[in-house]
Amino acid sequence: MIALYINWDFDPEIINIYGFPLRYYGLLFVCGLLLCMHILKGIFRRENLKESAHEALFIYGIVGIFVGARLGHCLFYDFEYYSKNLLEIFLPIKINQIGEIKFIGYGGLASHGGTIGLVISLYLYSKKYEIKYLKILDLIAIVAPLGATFIRLANLMNSEMIGNPTTMPWAFIFRKVDNIPRHPAQLYEAIAYLIIFIIVFTVYKTKNIKLGNGFLFGLAITLIFTMRILIEFVKINQV
Numbered sequence: 001m002i003a004l005y006i007n008w009d010f011d012p013e014i015i016n017i018y019g020f021p022l023r024y025y026g027l028l029f030v031c032g033l034l035l036c037m038h039i040l041k042g043i044f045r046r047e048n049l050k051e052s053a054h055e056a057l058f059i060y061g062i063v064g065i066f067v068g069a070r071l072g073h074c075l076f077y078d079f080e081y082y083s084k085n086l087l088e089i090f091l092p093i094k095i096n097q098i099g100e101i102k103f104i105g106y107g108g109l110a111s112h113g114g115t116i117g118l119v120i121s122l123y124l125y126s127k128k129y130e131i132k133y134l135k136i137l138d139l140i141a142i143v144a145p146l147g148a149t150f151i152r153l154a155n156l157m158n159s160e161m162i163g164n165p166t167t168m169p170w171a172f173i174f175r176k177v178d179n180i181p182r183h184p185a186q187l188y189e190a191i192a193y194l195i196i197f198i199i200v201f202t203v204y205k206t207k208n209i210k211l212g213n214g215f216l217f218g219l220a221i222t223l224i225f226t227m228r229i230l231i232e233f234v235k236i237n238q239v
Contacts, residue, residue: 006184009175012158024157032150033062036143043139043204053129061140064121065114072113111151118144134213141220142204145197148224152190161186163234185235192227196220 013021037058044054074082122140126133155161159174163183171181200220203209 004169005181006170006172007175008156008159008172008184010157010159025154028150028154028157032147033065035150036147037061039143039146040139043142047139049131053131056129057125057136060121060125061118064117064119066117068117068120069110069114072110072116076110076113111148132213134217137217138211138213138215141217142200143197145193145200145220145224149190149193149197152186152193155186156184156190161189162236163188164236166234183234185231188231188234189227192231193224196223196227199223 010024012023012025014024014027015022037054040057041051041054044051118140119137122136123133125131126136152161159176162172162174162177163185165180166183167181168183170184172184172187173179173181200216200223203211203219204216
């Protein structure tokens, strides 16, 4: 039976150039962000919003997501370590006990922290560009699930956010963790986020439906939380 399982033993580094690693995590994060911004550009045109507002949204969005995701990881998952190594919160380095510095990239990002950071940055953005806050949340809600899809695929490449042990034939054996067949929880979430993106985007594009401000945001949040609750049953607790 074990022959049916998927042996997952990917190296999270694509290439290492003079001590600077290029990781799948960072590559997928950037690809997801760029694709979301490309789709948003078309949405801004459809909504007759200024192109300059779209360009500014890119800056507000990436800063809000990164700062929130990084702080979320450091505060909720590894506070004891980062409280003693403050420089490592926002610098892609690790300092050992003898003071040696090693470039490690940004591997610890929390999705819920990124969501909080994005919501705050979008509020500031809406005030700056005088666009209704709920309207901005609606536009972001269209593409956010797509971005989350890429993040969960990045988690898969890192063999993190794994699921509980299972005997299902599609179980993954994450060799960098242990030799136990497990639910690929991060892959479940990636597929679910992609489906949510398709649903929300389809509702947005459907003609002859008048949507009030905040509807798409509410729809996306409802679908996301429902999905997360269901998948929590097969995912190990994150510590």
